[in-house]
Amino acid sequence: MANHHDDHHHGHHHDHDHSELSETELRVRALETILTQKGYVDPAALDVLIETYETKVGPRNGAQVVAKAWTDPAYRERLLADGSAAIAELDYVGRQGEHIVVVENTPSRHNMVVCTLCSCYPWPVLGLPPVWYKSAPYRSRAVKDPRGVLHDFGFELSPDIEIRVWDSTAEIRYLVLPMRPPGTDGWSAERLADLVTRDSMIGTGFPKQPHEVA
Amino acid sequence: MDGAHDMGGAAGFGPVCPEANEPVFHAEWERRAFAVTLAMAKPGGWNIDMSRFAREDRPPADYLSRSYYQIWLVGLERLMLERDLLRPGEIEAGKMLQQPAPISGPLAAVDVDAMLRRGGPTEREATTPARFKIGDRVRTKDIHPTTHTRLPQYVRGHVGVIELLHGCHVFPDTNAMGQGEHPHWLYTVTFDGKNLWPDAADQRSRVSVDAWEPYLEPADAA
Incomplete structure (x- = not known):
């Protein structure tokens, strides 16, 4: 394309x-x-x-979901068990978010979401997808060379970390729950939400570090 | 269909080029093409799988030379032409040449929010037990239909493991053709990257697709 x-x-x-x-x-x-x-x-x-x-609808919504999961362990549990239901608690519902699964990054596993066949994307939490997400370079390479794709975004991931790629081929939509940055102990959910980037919820990026929003 | 839209693993497209501070739309026509497409679905009477097929069912050179919303636009024109909601030559004329077909009425501004909130859930009540369970090894079928399917070529004929079970969902292969929803069990099937791409640099990735039961068979003889 x-x-x-x-x-x-x-x-x-x-x-x-x-x-x-x-x-x-x-x-x-x-x-x-x-x-x-x-x-x-x-x-x-x-x-x-x-x-x-x-x-109205954009990645700011997803950032609220992530920040709540970082500060509320019971919410995080509900979010990972039933993404759509937990996200609906914040009133983010509807078109292209009917069946959302949230996948969590860990120190040993990094998740990345793609739609190789078209442009499937969780609209209620991220809004409409950016051009690169819908483009041939991303759709062709994310499943074969995810580390190379991260490199295109300016990130190098340790070879010890497994990359788990989710190709959205059905009506299930995936949202990445990134890891909470260090140095944010005691931060409110509101403050943490400013660290959550769109790309960190797709898996092509990471949350900002505290000094980047100071 | 094995079309240009099925891009997983294709080579030669170059690096991903993110745009800093990208706007939601890049031109006024993109806004209007997006909105007209969403607004026409209900009066037009088609479903999301029909829309996807109308966009992807075109010569590869055509598909690859259009921008994203240009593909939406030709897909929308095709869906309307097929149903006689639009007449050949009307767009070129820039005005209505044929009286409107009876439709259910346009989407009203006051109904937009409710329409978006309702969305289009695809899960349906199960009428049969699931054939596979989490942890089962399955092989994707090596199918090449000329009609719509959501089983990408790069996983066909490969062995993966059932990771998630999503309930029964509308089957796009029939729904796109107007042959009914025929819901089937839907699974997340996970493959080792090194099995899909033995020569790829990254041997530690795992890749999943969401696959309906008719796409799958047991990997191991019973």
């Missing part, structure tokens, strides 16, 4: 599109006009859908 964003969009988004994308823009505009004329879609509903995923 083509990474048009990487080719054309760095730092100069809308005003510099390739002619191919202009054609796409015209097509989308025509499609929305026709579907509205036919009464199939209500543009106001489209606005709400966009606003939901641009402003």
Whole structure:
């Protein structure tokens, strides 16, 4: 799949599109006009859908889940036993998160999540996936060379640590529970949530260290 | 189908290139394509497996040359053309050329939140006992259907171990073709990376897929 964003969009988004994308823009505009004329879609509903995923649903949700698990051992148990139910306690529910399994990183095991066939991703806790997650490089290599993928993200994992890759081929969605960074004893869940990055919940990254948010 | 979408293990795509501070959408047309796709599913009457098949069932060069939301767009156009909700030439004309087909009514703004919260659970009540249990060794079948399947090529014919049991879920292979949900037991099957990729640098990884029971057979003779 083509990474048009990487080719054309760095730092100069809308005003510099390739002619191919202009054609796409015209097509989308025509499609929305026709579907509205036919009464199939209500543009106001489209606005709400966009606003939901641009402003309300995103990795901040997942960070709350992780931070709660780090500070509440009983919650961590419930989260690992039934991800969807425990996540629903925080009112993160619904589309593309109907069946969530949470997988925990340990000192000897690192988890990484991919969808080699399309772009399956736990929307209620992470929002919509980034371009790289949907791209051919990630989808092709995560299952064969996960250590190399981590290298692309700037991380080297000790050879002693097993990498466990979860390919989301069904409607089960996976969320990684990263390890709590050292030096955070006594931190509140609210403060800890600032350490939890999106990539640390996919397994292509790690939480920030305390000094990075000081 | 053995299409370009089935990318696990393919070579030559280069490194992963994360974008710092990436926005949710990169252009206004992506916002609209995303939202129209979500809003059309119910009035259009298709299911998620039909959507996936409409996106992946195209020549590899076509699939690989489109960006993500461009694939969503052609998939959506195809689903609508197949159901006569859209007429060939209408998009090029930029306006409605054919009277609308009767549909259940558009998604209203006030119903968006409830629609998203409801989602589309795929678990169904079991009517048969599970054939496999956690810890069983299974072999994935070496199937090559020309229609939709969710068994990736890189695990076909390989032996793995049942790690999780997820209940009975809608079977995409039939659901995508309009042949019914036919729920089957769904398992997480885990493979040793060194068995899947004997020549790969990393010999310590393990990889799982979620596989429905019809994809699997016992690895060891009874």
